[in-house]
Amino acid sequence: MSLVSRVLGTARTVRELPAPPAPGTVLAHADRLRVRLGERTVLDGADLTVRAGQVLALVGPNGAGKSTLLAALAADTPAAEGTVRVAGRPAGEWSAAELALRRAVLPQAATLSFPFPVEDVVRMGRAPWAGTAREDEDEEAVRAAMAATEVAGFAGRPFSALSGGERARVALARVLAQRAPLLLLDEPTAALDLRHQELVLRICRERAAAGDAVVVVLHDLQLAAAYADRAAVLHGGRIAAEGPPGEVFTAELIGEVYRQPVEVLPHPAGGTPLVVPVRRR
Numbered sequence: 001m002s003l004v005s006r007v008l009g010t011a012r013t014v015r016e017l018p019a020p021p022a023p024g025t026v027l028a029h030a031d032r033l034r035v036r037l038g039e040r041t042v043l044d045g046a047d048l049t050v051r052a053g054q055v056l057a058l059v060g061p062n063g064a065g066k067s068t069l070l071a072a073l074a075a076d077t078p079a080a081e082g083t084v085r086v087a088g089r090p091a092g093e094w095s096a097a098e099l100a101l102r103r104a105v106l107p108q109a110a111t112l113s114f115p116f117p118v119e120d121v122v123r124m125g126r127a128p129w130a131g132t133a134r135e136d137e138d139e140e141a142v143r144a145a146m147a148a149t150e151v152a153g154f155a156g157r158p159f160s161a162l163s164g165g166e167r168a169r170v171a172l173a174r175v176l177a178q179r180a181p182l183l184l185l186d187e188p189t190a191a192l193d194l195r196h197q198e199l200v201l202r203i204c205r206e207r208a209a210a211g212d213a214v215v216v217v218l219h220d221l222q223l224a225a226a227y228a229d230r231a232a233v234l235h236g237g238r239i240a241a242e243g244p245p246g247e248v249f250t251a252e253l254i255g256e257v258y259r260q261p262v263e264v265l266p267h268p269a270g271g272t273p274l275v276v277p278v279r280r281r
Helices: 003-008 066-073 096-100 118-129 133-148 164-178 194-209 221-227 251-258
Strands: 026-037 040-051 055-059 081-086 103-106 182-186 213-217 230-235 238-243 262-266 273-277
Touching: 026 066, 026 213, 040 055, 040 066, 040 213, 040 238, 055 066, 055 194, 055 221, 066 081, 066 182, 066 213, 096 103, 096 118, 103 164, 118 133, 118 164, 133 164, 164 182, 164 194, 182 194, 194 213, 194 221, 221 273, 230 251, 238 251, 251 262
Parallel strands: 055 213, 055 230, 103 182, 182 213
Antiparallel strands: 026 040, 026 081, 230 238, 262 273
8 A cells, every 4th residue: 555545544446547548539628718717808719639649838928828728628727618628528527536547737836835855745646546556656656757857866855945946846746656648737847947948848758759648838939849749829818829830830920929020940950940039239
């Protein structure tokens, strides 16, 4: 029995566990999604399909609705209109425990009230599997997640004593340890240096190659172009364009959405789009 099971006092339970999805399987879908926060309509008729084996980047200016769309896909933010389906069922039909087996969420900010050691924070990602046949994977899942995010070297340090970038990587390790087939990551690179930004996006690609679906909110268009299979460009609560970055990252669209003139050039090494602001001297 795992540490989580011993703490919670749970025994093995019979629960329908998610099977590994086939490539291309739709793991989340938003249909004509409308979300209001207070008096403001943040999303207005958004349609999005998330498939296994792909990295989907959500990009757009501040206030465009990226984080709200991610939260709606996670079933953490209710829709005023439209529907969200996760693993083929309306999100509201899953219990919280069932949903946690099928999607893992990384919020923008990771905060804890108590000084838990890093390893215990990562282990929290295994809580949904307590009492199931797969709780025996706990130790290996925690070890692998900490190694992938390069946090094993400070496993015993309290989470509260870490830098912002270290906390971000520990929070990502918790999500990876959860081993859900749908990963929803909100600005996972915001607090990271160059090396660890690349590390996080490589992890996203590895998870997609292993069969997971990854949805990641990014502000860096270069990272989105280099690592995402598809990008959804949000503008004013709607999806202005969605498709391979090489098709949707045009100077006209990016310039209009961000209200900043840009040039889009092919990367000399691989041809992925490089978005360069036009600057006046």
